[in-house]
Amino acid sequence: xxxxxxxxxxxxxxxxxxxxxxxxxxxxxxxxxxxxxxxxxxxxxxxxxxxxxxxxxxxxxxxxxxxxxxxxxxxxxxxxxxxxxxxxxxxxxxxxxxxxxxxxxxxxxxxxxxxxxxxxxxxxxxxxxxxxxxxxxxxxxxxxxxxxxxxxxxxxxxxxxxxxxxxxxxxxxxx
Numbered sequence: 001x002x003x004x005x006x007x008x009x010x011x012x013x014x015x016x017x018x019x020x021x022x023x024x025x026x027x028x029x030x031x032x033x034x035x036x037x038x039x040x041x042x043x044x045x046x047x048x049x050x051x052x053x054x055x056x057x058x059x060x061x062x063x064x065x066x067x068x069x070x071x072x073x074x075x076x077x078x079x080x081x082x083x084x085x086x087x088x089x090x091x092x093x094x095x096x097x098x099x100x101x102x103x104x105x106x107x108x109x110x111x112x113x114x115x116x117x118x119x120x121x122x123x124x125x126x127x128x129x130x131x132x133x134x135x136x137x138x139x140x141x142x143x144x145x146x147x148x149x150x151x152x153x154x155x156x157x158x159x160x161x162x163x164x165x166x167x168x169x170x171x172x173x174x175x
Contacts, residue, residue: 017099017171019163027166030092034060036161037088047084047154057175058087058100064154067108079108081115084154089175096168100124100175101155124173 012018021027028036037060040049047064065083085102105120138144159169 019169021163021166025166027095030090033165033167036165040157045157059090060088062086062158066149068148081106081108087175096170097162098170098172100172
């Protein structure tokens with residue numbers, strides 16, 4: 001029974017995106033982990049980390065907003081504003097950071113663009129696998145793939161900071 005429980009735990013950890021720090025890494029206190037995550041703001045990352053407001057049920061929130069060109073299957077080909085949010089709660093007892101990822105897409109209409117009626121929303125560990133790209137003509141006249149949005153650009157710096165502090169990065173479905 002114990003081996004079955006262990007394999008279920010490993011499966012759940014892999015599915016939720018849980019990562020553990022390397023052995024031998026000294027765990028930092030919670031206030032230093034929080035300070036390290038807030039210090040990511042000045043490093044040229046495409047997102048912003050802030051202290052959570054009272055009703056957000058988190059300690060820190062990382063946000064990234066981008067406007068993507070029109071997509072044929074959503075918002076009738078209009079541009080789409082995509083916002084990705086990672087709500088993080090620090091659990092000092094277990095030396096873990098619980099993370100809930102959320103993605104919201106809103107179709108833009110009019111000139112100047114404003115939010116329309118087309119909307120999509122999702123949450124959980126699977127939303128961090130999103131990647132959007134387009135093809136543009138390069139200086140050599142050939143088409144080149146240009147990545148517009150890659151969720152790893154937000155998730156990886158956050159996760160690496162937490163793991164470097166000796167804490168566990170645990171994906172959750174609700175905070």
